[in-house]
Amino acid sequence: MDEVFKALADASRRALLDRLHARNGQTLSDLCDGLDMTRQAVTKHLAILEAANLVATIRHGREKLHYLNPVPIHQIGERWIKKFERDKLAALSDLKRRLESRDA
Amino acid sequence: MDEVFKALADASRRALLDRLHARNGQTLSDLCDGLDMTRQAVTKHLAILEAANLVATIRHGREKLHYLNPVPIHQIGERWIKKFERDKLAALSDLKRRLESRDA
DNA sequence: ATAATAGGCAACTAAATGGTTGCATGTCAA
DNA sequence: TTGACATGCAACCATTTAGTTGCCTATTAT
Numbered sequence: 001m002d003e004v005f006k007a008l009a010d011a012s013r014r015a016l017l018d019r020l021h022a023r024n025g026q027t028l029s030d031l032c033d034g035l036d037m038t039r040q041a042v043t044k045h046l047a048i049l050e051a052a053n054l055v056a057t058i059r060h061g062r063e064k065l066h067y068l069n070p071v072p073i074h075q076i077g078e079r080w081i082k083k084f085e086r087d088k089l090a091a092l093s094d095l096k097r098r099l100e101s102r103d104a
Numbered sequence: 105m106d107e108v109f110k111a112l113a114d115a116s117r118r119a120l121l122d123r124l125h126a127r128n129g130q131t132l133s134d135l136c137d138g139l140d141m142t143r144q145a146v147t148k149h150l151a152i153l154e155a156a157n158l159v160a161t162i163r164h165g166r167e168k169l170h171y172l173n174p175v176p177i178h179q180i181g182e183r184w185i186k187k188f189e190r191d192k193l194a195a196l197s198d199l200k201r202r203l204e205s206r207d208a
Numbered sequence: 209a210t211a212a213t214a215g216g217c218a219a220c221t222a223a224a225t226g227g228t229t230g231c232a233t234g235t236c237a238a
Numbered sequence: 239t240t241g242a243c244a245t246g247c248a249a250c251c252a253t254t255t256a257g258t259t260g261c262c263t264a265t266t267a268t
Contacts, residue, residue, distance in 0.1 A: 002115055008109055009109050009110050009112070014109070017188075021188060028214070028215065029215085037256090040216090041256070041258075044255095059215095061214090061264095061265060062215070062265040062266065063214065073188045074188070076185065077181060081177055081185060084178070085177075085181065114225090131245095133245085141226090142227075142229085144229085144247090145226070145227055147246075148225095148227080163245095165234095165235060166243070167244065167245085168245065210267100214264085214265075216261105216263075216264095217262075219258100220259085222257085223254100223255085224253100224255070225252100225255085228249100229250085229251105230248090232246080232247075233246070234245080234246095235245100236243080237240100237241090238240090
């Protein structure tokens with residue numbers, strides 16, 4: 001879980017996930033295209049995403065195809081976001097009340 | 105959004121959010137209690153959480169009370185997680201198919 | 209066969225990060 | 239009013255991170 005959060009913390013990596021979301025199964029060169037980064041930098045980012053299990057790859061000849069794995073993102077939604085969602089309204093009204101009683 | 109992701113990337117900060125989720129409105133000293141970190145380290149983490157708008161604070165005499173703001177977490181769920189949720193099943197079966205055709 | 213293409217590896221750098229220590233300030237209680 | 243308590247500020251340090259450059263290897267197409 002920690003690896004996933006860390007992987008998602010970087011905007012370039014989130015952008016890569018977005019690209020894969022738009023078109024799955026891209027090669028490294030595909031993913032580099034138009035980015036203001038060297039191929040090696042992209043490789044590193046993809047390695048981090050792969051280590052976090054957010055991306056799976058298969059070699060196809062000299063090409064490496066990258067596929068999005070949505071499961072870890074889903075898990076973050078399930079185990080983390082929803083927890084804070086549950087009593088969101090309660091927390092918010094509480095927060096509001098406290099902030100307003102600042103001058104009381 | 106980037107600040108929120110960065111803030112959530114650290115396990116200590118997520119733990120602080122968990123603590124506030126368990127009991128809202130804690131002081132700095134409260135939050136330090138039992139943690140294996142100096143008070144100053146906790147202060148820094150809280151500052152980052154506050155900058156990301158995940159925590160709101162009010163001074164109450166010499167105490168500083170910390171309140172959880174669930175909105176940014178909710179927004180991540182809305183604008184980010186759900187996007188990948190939508191075609192999760194499609195992506196997964198696609199991924200599975202591709203991985204299996206590895207030897208084809 | 210050979211040149212071009214796709215990717216991998218390793219060393220290095222600069223900046224960000226997470227943490228520390230030491231001291232200062234503001235507020236409350238005896 | 240003075241000591242204790244809650245927090246703030248700043249300098250410093252080690253490690254991690256994001257990125258680079260340079261070179262090497264494997265596969266494909268001519």
